[in-house]
Amino acid sequence: MLNRVILIGRLTRDPELRYTPAGVAVTQFTIAVDRPFSGSNGEREADFIPVVTWRQLAETCANYLRKGRLTAVEGRIQVRNYENNEGKRVYVTEVIADNVRFLESNRDGGQREESYGGGDGYNAGGGSSRPAQPSRNNNVDPFKDDGRPIDISEDDLPF
Numbered sequence: 093m094l095n096r097v098i099l100i101g102r103l104t105r106d107p108e109l110r111y112t113p114a115g116v117a118v119t120q121f122t123i124a125v126d127r128p129f130s131g132s133n134g135e136r137e138a139d140f141i142p143v144v145t146w147r148q149l150a151e152t153c154a155n156y157l158r159k160g161r162l163t164a165v166e167g168r169i170q171v172r173n174y175e176n177n178e179g180k181r182v183y184v185t186e187v188i189a190d191n192v193r194f195l196e197s198n199r200d201g202g203q204r205e206e207s208y209g210g211g212d213g214y215n216a217g218g219g220s221s222r223p224a225q226p227s228r229n230n231n232v233d234p235f236k237d238d239g240r241p242i243d244i245s246e247d248d249l250p251f
Contacts, residue, residue, distance in 0.1 A: 095168045097187055099141055100195070101125035103161050109154035119150035123163060142186040143167070153192055164193035 101123035109119045124138040131137045143165050145153050157163060167189035176182050 100164045117150040119145045145189045162195040165189045166191040
């Protein structure tokens with residue numbers, strides 16, 4: 093069985109950060125994802141997908157994501173249900189994200205992509221609690237020869 097989803101869209105509002113009674117961070121936000129076709133009136137339609145992140149990823153999303161920012165979300169679809177105050181069963185479908193990529197940066201107008209993972213705290217390696225590290229892509233080739241000597245001290249060498 094496979095339950096995997098990848099979405100790219102814009103946040104409809106700032107993320108909402110809360111903590112469980114056990115002190116675990118959880119963030120909820122919604123992204124608007126354009127449909128690949130126009131509606132009957134010729135306007136582009138969008139789906140509004142609720143996203144949930146947990147632990148370190150939740151705190152990172154709350155700190156850096158803002159309304160309108162283009163974001164990629166990877167995760168799984170989860171359907172849960174509860175009984176509301178009127179005794180009616182309510183079903184909620186949401187994406188539980190384990191990787192969020194910030195596709196735009198406030199500082200440089202969208203030139204950098206940052207990726208944060210480990211959203212639900214579970215992974216194939218045994219559930220490491222190691223904090224997620226950003227993966228930065230500046231579209232600059234670090235191995236490009238610009239003709240200048242490379243300044244490396246003896247302390248920087250691994251041997």
